[in-house]
Amino acid sequence: MITMEDIVREGHPSLREKTEEVSIPPSDEDIQLLNEMLTFVKNSQDEKLAEEYKLRPGVGLAAPQLGINKRMCAVHFEDSKGKLYSYGLINPKIVSHSVEQAYLSVGEGCLSVDREVEGYVPRNARVTVKAIGLDGNELKLRLRDYAAIVVQHEIDHLNGVMFYDHINTENPFAIPQNSKSVG
Template sequence: MYMMKDIVRDGDPVLRKIAKPVTFPLSETDKKLAADMMEYLINSQNPEFAEKHHLRAGVGLAAPQVGISKQMAAVLVPAEDDESNTDKKTTDKYSLKLVLINPVIISNSVQKAQLFEGEGCLSVDKDIPGYVPRSARITVRYQDFSGNKQTIRIKNYPAIVCQHEIDHLQGHLFYDRINKKEPFAAESDVIFV
């Protein structure tokens, strides 16, 4: 089980590398990596467990963030009451619960979306203010645990989370996308989530 001490912090070179593709069939090590990353997210979203074990809440965790340079990320986005943010209807307590293996964004909207309060990251301990422009809607192709190619369309908050995690696999951190001169500049048609 991963704890905060296992999360690689900003400044570690692994966070700036392009992660290597995962090969199939999945090794037991890769299966455990996927399970452990998802377990961290589940535990971190449980207020009692998180407080007891000093976990920062997370909605996504990429393999480089635990020191493993592989193209794998876990995403766990709690469901919102008002709308579904993916093309799949869900009755689960999560709007998106997924392990992305070798993910690629194959299409994205021109319209941008960003979090009103800005983004944070388990690997970045300091608060870095500013808007992080992302595509409001994306289509992601990834591989499942059997190696089969899957495609999912995602919008709004889950899309932002997936783009943040895919950035990790490309050696980018969220603050790379903040406008350095005007950190709170926003496009006129941006969606705030």
């Protein structure tokens, strides 16, 4: 079982590396790891398990956050309309995105960052992502608003990018051009 002790923190070199593609079909080990990552995210949202195992709640986890150089991430959350997004993604790739931007009004956080980082993180309001799912089949996800933000955050990890790299250093709370607040 993955716990917070398995998650590398800011400053660890794996968080700044561009990850390697996972060979397709994925190995049993890769599928098992991705299932464990998804289980961690689900457990972190379960109050009892989170307290028992001292898990910080999260909505996503990328392999580099475990010090693993592979293009894999897991997400598990509900959007404001109650739609569940629960995916293990292998080699996710953004194939199209909107010009319109979106940002979380409360800012973003990260399981690998143990401090509060203030500021708006501009992201694409809509993205289409292609990936291989846990079943080994290709997935095509059309995501908007919160769902798009979460998946872009995880894909950034696969490219060695941290969420705060997007924050305007001059004015962290500057409203990004052509954007809307989400959440």
